[in-house]
Amino acid sequence: MTERDTKEEVKRITVSLDDETAKMLEALANSDKRSVSEIVRFSVSEYYKLREVQKYVDPEFVGRIVDLLSESEHVMVDVSLWATILEELNRTANEKFWEYVGKIGREYGFQLKVKGLNDIFEVLKYMECLNWYHVKASSSNTYTLILTVRAEVKLLSVFLQNLFNALEKSVELIEGVRKIIVIDKTNGKEL
Structure with a gap:
């Protein structure tokens, strides 16, 4: 050989x-x-x-996941477990819990501001990789979040309202059964 x-x-x-x-x-x-x-x-x-x-797979999407996981501030959770946790929280959580969720939303908003993310749609797209929802632009100032599980509605509404407050964005959140409609009212925008 x-x-x-x-x-x-x-x-x-x-x-x-x-x-x-x-x-x-x-x-x-x-x-x-x-x-x-x-x-x-x-x-x-x-x-x-x-x-x-x-x-x-969209490489930008993977990049956002790597960005979030590399900071060791996020965890990956099975959707069934996530739904079970949220259903229990929605039944038993007191007002103090929801205030804490709001505080975390504000902190997250400040972190996104530091990253240079300030546009409402960009923020929603960035966070889409957390698998809480899929986002669709319905118009130039209206976005529909299709939630992964129905029990996320209250948690995400409280979290996102405070996140956008931290970004100094005026938004209206309309809760549906398994969706949230986000309306950008910054600069007097309406539907």
Whole structure:
């Protein structure tokens, strides 16, 4: 058996890189203790996989999830467990609990303001990855939140009202059975 029989056949190519990309490639090779060829093969392979995934998952959505989870301020919960928790809270929670939910909403609003998120629709889209709801723009100032579970209505209404107060946005929230309609009344906007 020859050496060639035991190795995977490779093709030699020539690639032109700008200085910045060449520096990044060298830095990756040095930090990973791999050859430049290995880094390029790995990068192309991962990029190919990423393109396949992008057919099914929005990379921006994944980026928001990574952003939220990387701060260790969020948890992922099974939807059935979430519904059970909310149903119990809706039955038994006192006014102090709902005040606390409002306080958390205000804190969250301030965090979003620091991130530069101030537009109502952008905020709703950013938070959509929490899987509390799916958002649809009904008009230029009206958004419909289709909730994941019916028991979220009160929790999200209290949370979002306080979040938008922190962002200094005037909104009206109309509660439905499994949806919340958000109307942007900032600058005197109406339906």
